[in-house]
Amino acid sequence: MNSKIVLPLFLLVLLYAGCSSVSLSRKKASAWENFRYPEINFVNKASGTKGWEIYNRIIPKPEEYINASILEVVKTLYWSEKDSIPGVNKINYELRNVDGISAKGGAPPVINIFYSSRWVEKSEAGGGDDKVLFETRGVLLHELTHGFQLEPQGIGTYADGGEFWIFIEGMADAVRVHNGGFPEGNRKPGGSWKDGYQRTGYFLEWLTTKDPDFLRKFNRSTLEVVPWGFDKAIKHVLGRRHSVDALWNEYQKYLKTASGKNLNSF
Numbered sequence: 001m002n003s004k005i006v007l008p009l010f011l012l013v014l015l016y017a018g019c020s021s022v023s024l025s026r027k028k029a030s031a032w033e034n035f036r037y038p039e040i041n042f043v044n045k046a047s048g049t050k051g052w053e054i055y056n057r058i059i060p061k062p063e064e065y066i067n068a069s070i071l072e073v074v075k076t077l078y079w080s081e082k083d084s085i086p087g088v089n090k091i092n093y094e095l096r097n098v099d100g101i102s103a104k105g106g107a108p109p110v111i112n113i114f115y116s117s118r119w120v121e122k123s124e125a126g127g128g129d130d131k132v133l134f135e136t137r138g139v140l141l142h143e144l145t146h147g148f149q150l151e152p153q154g155i156g157t158y159a160d161g162g163e164f165w166i167f168i169e170g171m172a173d174a175v176r177v178h179n180g181g182f183p184e185g186n187r188k189p190g191g192s193w194k195d196g197y198q199r200t201g202y203f204l205e206w207l208t209t210k211d212p213d214f215l216r217k218f219n220r221s222t223l224e225v226v227p228w229g230f231d232k233a234i235k236h237v238l239g240r241r242h243s244v245d246a247l248w249n250e251y252q253k254y255l256k257t258a259s260g261k262n263l264n265s266f
C-alpha cells in the first residue's frame with residue numbers, strides 16, 4: 001500500500017480506537033453520576049454518651065458516610081439511576097441512647113433510621129474502632145436497603161410474617177453480604193430459606209452464582225410478578241426448571257463442601 005495512504009489510515013484507526021475507549025469509559029462512569037442522593041438529616045440524640053464520642057471520632061462526617069453506603073446499596077439493587085428506584089428524598093438518621101441495634105421507619109419520600117449508641121459502645125468493647133466501623137457499615141447497608149428496595153405486591157404485608165417479610169429482611173441481609181458486611185464465618189448450613197435475615201440473605205447471594213444479576217432481577221421481580229411469590233420470582237429470574245426448594249437443597253449440599261465452608265469462595 002502507498003505510504004501516503006497508510007499514514008492517514010493509521011491515524012484514522014488510532015482516532016477511532018481513542019474515541020471508542022473514551023465513550024466506553026464515559027458510559028461506565030455515567031451509570032450513577034446523575035443519581036440524586038437524599039438529604040441526610042443527622043440528629044445526635046446521644047450527646048454525652050461514650051457511644052456518641054466513639055461514633056463522632058470514627059465517623060466525623062456521617063452525611064458523607066451514609067451517602068457512600070447508599071451508593072453501594074442502589075448499585076447492588078439496580079443497574080442504573082434510571083431504574084424504578086423508590087424516591088427517598090430525605091433520611092432522618094438518629095443516634096439514640098437506647099437498647100437494640102438499628103431500625104428503619106417511615107416510607108418514601110421520608111424515611112427514619114435510628115442507630116443505638118449503646119450498640120456502638122458494645123462493638124467498641126468487643127473489638128475496638130475496627131469493629132465499630134465494620135458493624136456500623138453492615139447495619140447501615142441493611143437499613144438503607146429497606147429504604148431503597150422494591151416491595152412484593154399482592155401477598156399481604158410485612159406484618160404478616162410471610163413471604164413479604166422473608167423477601168424484605170432476606171434482601172436487606174443479602175445486600176449486606178454482597179458488600180462484605182458480615183464477619184467471616186457467619187454463613188452456616190441448616191435452617192430454611194423461610195428464616196429471613198442472614199439465612200435467606202446468604203442463600204440469595206449464592207444465587208448470584210446462577211446469574212450475576214440475580215439480586216437486581218429478584219428485586220425487580222416485585223414489579224413483574226404480581227401477586228409475588230418466592231418460587232414464582234425464582235422461576236421468573238432463573239427459568240421454569242428451577243424451584244426454590246430444589247435450589248435450597250443444592251445450596252445446602254454446597255455449604256458442606258470445602259469451598260462452601262469458605263465465605264470468600266463465591
Ligand SMILES: [Zn+2]
Nearest residue numbers: 142146169172
Ligand atoms: Zn431489617
